[in-house]
Amino acid sequence: MIPPTDPKAAYFAHKDEIDRAVTETLDSGWYILGRQVESFEREFANYVGDAHAVGVASGTDAIELALRACGIGPGDVVLTVSHTAAATVAAIERCGASAYLVDIDPVTFTMDPRRLDEALGSGASGIRAVVPVHLYGHPADMPAIMDVARRRELLVVEDCAQAHGARLDGRRVGTWGDAAAFSFYPTKNLGALGDGGAVVTKDDALAERLKALREYGWTQRYVSTEAGINSRLDEIQAAVLRVRLRHLDDENGRRREIAARYDEALEAASVTRPVVRAGAEHVFHQYVVRAEDRDELRRHLSDHDIGTQIHYPKAIHQQPAYAALPQGTLADTNDAVARVLSLPMHPHLTDEQVATVARCIAEWRQRVEV
Numbered sequence: 607m608i609p610p611t612d613p614k615a616a617y618f619a620h621k622d623e624i625d626r627a628v629t630e631t632l633d634s635g636w637y638i639l640g641r642q643v644e645s646f647e648r649e650f651a652n653y654v655g656d657a658h659a660v661g662v663a664s665g666t667d668a669i670e671l672a673l674r675a676c677g678i679g680p681g682d683v684v685l686t687v688s689h690t691a692a693a694t695v696a697a698i699e700r701c702g703a704s705a706y707l708v709d710i711d712p713v714t715f716t717m718d719p720r721r722l723d724e725a726l727g728s729g730a731s732g733i734r735a736v737v738p739v740h741l742y743g744h745p746a747d748m749p750a751i752m753d754v755a756r757r758r759e760l761l762v763v764e765d766c767a768q769a770h771g772a773r774l775d776g777r778r779v780g781t782w783g784d785a786a787a788f789s790f791y792p793t794k795n796l797g798a799l800g801d802g803g804a805v806v807t808k809d810d811a812l813a814e815r816l817k818a819l820r821e822y823g824w825t826q827r828y829v830s831t832e833a834g835i836n837s838r839l840d841e842i843q844a845a846v847l848r849v850r851l852r853h854l855d856d857e858n859g860r861r862r863e864i865a866a867r868y869d870e871a872l873e874a875a876s877v878t879r880p881v882v883r884a885g886a887e888h889v890f891h892q893y894v895v896r897a898e899d900r901d902e903l904r905r906h907l908s909d910h911d912i913g914t915q916i917h918y919p920k921a922i923h924q925q926p927a928y929a930a931l932p933q934g935t936l937a938d939t940n941d942a943v944a945r946v947l948s949l950p951m952h953p954h955l956t957d958e959q960v961a962t963v964a965r966c967i968a969e970w971r972q973r974v975e976v
């Protein structure tokens with residue numbers, strides 16, 4: 607079986623280093639907000655290129671707390687995409703705001719800045735922020751999104767859950783907006799061995815507010831200046847993340863190498879391969895093809911023990927919990943949902959496994975044509 611993703615392989619790839627870091631943390635006797643979290647926050651902020659990183663309990667919390675720290679709350683509307691994880695919208699709603707869904711650029715599957723402009727002209731009131739999502743590891747069109755946002759005085763919180771290390775015009779995702787949210791869910795490019803997340807920002811005051819919000823609103827121990835929650839990155843996960851951060855660039859490099867092999871092997875196949883926009887450095891959290899007969903292709907691969915996934919089988923506006931959200935036209939989102947297929951992608955795939963997947967897709971095409 608070739609699995610679509612493999613968190614166990616990710617652990618075994620650096621097992622000795624991780625085991626040592628975890629044992630050291632266990633032996634330290636300090637398990638919440640200590641040396642490991644502080645060090646990871648410093649190292650991750652350095653890596654991304656922002657002044658601060660604040661560790662929290664998940665990527666969903668990171669989006670919620672980033673929005674809250676920016677002052678977004680009840681009565682506010684936040685523009686985001688429908689082609690994303692439910693977490694993006696759940697976080698917007700949890701901070702008390704409501705989401706307005708805009709369409710994607712069908713080539714990169716990320717927010718279409720023209721649709722953002724259209725949404726702003728729709729007459730919807732209370733729009734205060736934008737959450738672009740760097741989906742699959744491809745950066746959203748941040749120069750154009752920032753241009754619209756600055757013209758309309760909107761705050762921008764980037765959802766970087768799938769794009770650790772990706773760059774646009776030489777600049778990492780996470781450094782474009784007012785704040786950015788990362789997830790360290792185990793299968794992410796930078797994954798913990800459990801849940802975890804972080805907010806990065808250049809803004810000193812925002813970072814201070816985030817540190818309070820993640821811990822009951824405390825500005826000093828046992829004194830809540832405002833209402834907060836409990837959303838702390840724990841020491842053990844931070845220790846694991848410090849190890850894995852040291853390997854992130856190499857692993858992203860391997861993902862790109864696998865993507866190049868898929869690209870080459872699928873050149874003649876009847877699927878549309880991912881496109882990397884000029885100036886973008888994709889980190890291939892997923893390698894997503896578009897296929898007219900996606901479900902048949904998926905069945906064929908499964909019959910040959912190749913696991914695939916669909917990100918996502920339903921867009922946000924197609925889900926019962928969110929069907930009533932205000933939205934622009936979502937034609938490109940609807941089209942993507944029906945055709946996208948994520949091939950196996952993680953840095954520990956062997957060249958042979960990649961070749962097997964590509965061969966299997968090529969065979970399927972021949973079979974269809976017979």
Ligand SMILES: Cc1ncc(COP(=O)(O)O)c(C=O)c1O
Pocket residue numbers: 664665666667690691693694739765767768789790791801802803
């Ligand atoms: C695009 C996107 N946003 C947000 C999240 C939420 O992250 P977490 O699962 O750590 O809460 C995820 C992860 O599933 C995601 O893929």
